[in-house]
Amino acid sequence: MIGIVDYDTGNVGSVLNMLKKVGAQAVVSRDHEVLRSATKLVLPGVGAFDEAMGNLHRFGLVDLLNELVIEQRRPLLGVCLGAQLVGRASEEGVQPGLGWINARMVRFRGTEGQTLRVPHMGWNTVQAEAEGGGIFRDVPQPMRFYFVHSYHMVVDEAGLELASSHYGHRFTSAMARDNIVSLQFHPEKSHKYGLQVYRNFVERFETC
Template sequence: MIAIVDYDVGNVGSVLNMLRKVGVEARITRDPAELRDSEKLVLPGVGAFDEAVANLRRFELVDLLNELVTEMRKPVLGVCLGAQLMTRSSEEGTCPGFGWLDAHIVRFKAAEGESLRVPHMGWNVVTPTREGIDIFANVPQPMRFYFVHSYHMVADAPDIEVGVTTYGRRFASVLGKDNILAMQYHPEKSHKYGLQIFRNFVERFQSC
């Protein structure tokens, strides 16, 4: 069973529908027993960083998720805000993230003389930065995914960068380390491209 972490911030229905299309049992849950019994986790997210952290604390999920991800090493996929929560901190707020990835979150900024619309919204290309990454297997090329975000991930450890996208400048759109995978875009809104990502997560992904 794949557990979609329910903390009242996220596009959980669309994620559930995608996983069902893959043919796997999936549940939207914050129940500790179900989260412990799950094979893998999805941490979705839409909204503000500090609100998300506050909700995770309110539902007593922070210590539990730390245990499941860092001690039990369950494979986990973070989507958009869920991906950002896997880093250490965000310019959007003052609360700390989980710190599972050596990275931080910054707001898109236009260079001097440059016009850059924020949020970054719409379809864009993701280019892998490593060879042979299972999560990208059989995804149609070029890999196009749907983005909606004003803040983006910055890898402080270069070896955790898995995929990049260009919007004004190059930024890390996929980070990964061991059992942890973070995607800035929304695979659940990305049609055939996102469906294959979820299929790969279910069938192939164990570690980066």
């Protein structure tokens, strides 16, 4: 069973629908025992970094996720804001992130003489930079996914970048470490491309 972590910040319904389309048994929950029964986890998210971390703490989910993901090494897929929370921190707020991946979140800024519209919103291409446990296997090429974000990932350790994209400048659009894969885009809003990503997570992904 796939456990979709419900912490009042995220588009859990569309994630659940995509998982059902690929034939997965999935549940949306913040109940600790329900999430402990899941073999894999999805951490979705839409909204502000500090509010999201505050909700995770309020529902007692930080300690639980550390137990399941770090100690027991359950595979986890982070999506959009959920993908950012696995890093150390974000310029958007003051709360520390979960700290599972050595990365920080930085606001998009235009280069000298360039005005960059923020948020970065809409379809963009994604270039795989690593195999990533098969998360991009059989995704139609060139890969295109739907983005909505004002802050982007900056990895501070070699080997963590899984994919890159370009908006004003090159940026990391996916990162991964061991049993954690973190996608800045919304595969649940990305039609056939996202459907295959969710299929790969359910059927193939265990670790990078």
